[in-house]
Amino acid sequence: MAVSDTGNPEQQGFQSTENYIVSNELALAVNAAVTLQKPLLIKGEPGTGKTRLAEELAQSLDTELLRWHIKSTTKAQQGLYEYDAVSRLRDSQLGSERVHDISNYIKPGKLWQAFTAEKRPVLLIDEIDKADIEFPNDLLHELDQMEFHVYETGEQIKAKQRPIVIITSNNEKELPDAFLRRCFFHYIRFPDxxxxxxxxxxxxxxxxxxxxxxxxxxxxxxxxxxxxxxxxxxxxxxxxxxxxxxxxxxxxxxxxxxxxxxxxxxxxxxxxxxxxxxxxxxxxxxxxxx
Structure with missing residues (x-):
């Protein structure tokens, strides 16, 4: 597969590989999402290769694949970062010097990792429809503006370059219109x-x-x-x-x-x-x- 790291597809664009067969429609969808620098929302029956697409794309680009597997309990904030207040309180009680630097208790999430990666990564947000209905809306700003604020440290985390974002859904629930407007959509038809x-x-x-x-x-x-x-x-x-x-x-x-x-x-x-x-x-x- 040939997708340039600058965001523009090369002449051949996305293609089937030795290990992964794609339809012409899916190839065009990947190229369009990369060109538009929008998340690619992939829907289809379970087992049609939605997750595999992200794996093959990252391998073809020789870049990192960051997997964020969504569960029913997943919150959008976890994709940005998590603040471990419990560990900080414990360290405070033990008199640890670490407690004076709050950044020691900030754990970067998958979006933070994608935004700060040296080489443009592929970010897979897998099975987004498993989360609460508000989950997609809570990510609108970050996926659109490619930045977010860390309240505990006052940092502004801004993407060095836009990651290639692949979002999969098994159609278990409808996604908000505002979220859909910010994505390029493709439904993987069952193969003939x-x-x-x-x-x-x-x-x-x-x-x-x-x-x-x-x-x-x-x-x-x-x-x-x-x-x-x-x-x-x-x-x-x-x-x-x-x-x-x-x-x-x-x-x-x-x-x-x-x-x-x-x-x-x-x-x-x-x-x-x-x-x-x-x-x-x-x-x-x-x-x-x-």
Missing amino acids: AETLAAIVAVHYPNIQKKLLATALEVFFDLRNVPNLKKKPSTSELLDWLKLLLVEDVSPSELANQQGGLMPMFGALLKNEQDVELVEKLAFMSRRSSR
């Missing part, structure tokens, strides 16, 4: 069979073509089952194929599924409702074909 075959080839270059074709047919038939609670993802397909290869399952065995469930179905179906649904549909299909 041709793209999936290319992705599989990266991980299992020696897989039999017939086995892969049969496996993909079974996989897409499963994803198309109506009312499936959780559709299997790309990462789950790769896990399933690995098991098929380890167990030396032949294309004919895969095609002639016993009991309506594919071999190693636990890699693809993740709850009992979906297992029962697939079994029921297979039973009805067998009865109608008699």
Whole structure:
């Protein structure tokens, strides 16, 4: 991949790598976000490579990847810095000299690290939709102005250069309009069979073509089952194929599924409702074909 460190894409721009296959639409989205110097908000089903995108981008640029994995309890302030008042109080009671310098108790967060990095880093804000609804709004100023104030020390932390910001969301909740306006948005569509075959080839270059074709047919038939609670993802397909290869399952065995469930179905179906649904549909299909 070729994305220049000055913020402008080079002629080729973002491309698939040996380890990561991207669509033309995703490549254009990355280049656009880098050019506009805006955060790239990536949405899509779990397992479609949203987090992997940031990893590959940082590796291609030979720069640091700063991961900020968001949880339900995460607050925006933690991305800036945290002040450890408890440690300072303890040191004060123990008569430590450290207590006279409040900066000893300031822990920089991921945004602080990104703003002060010598080389332009990639900052991954992963699964932002897991946090409280106010979390994105609380980051508006910092992501827009690329600076923030440290009240305890009076410092103003300003970015040496704008980091490349990748924000992922699994669409668990809506994000505020004011936040969305400041981002470049891209939804990763689920890959088609041709793209999936290319992705599989990266991980299992020696897989039999017939086995892969049969496996993909079974996989897409499963994803198309109506009312499936959780559709299997790309990462789950790769896990399933690995098991098929380890167990030396032949294309004919895969095609002639016993009991309506594919071999190693636990890699693809993740709850009992979906297992029962697939079994029921297979039973009805067998009865109608008699």
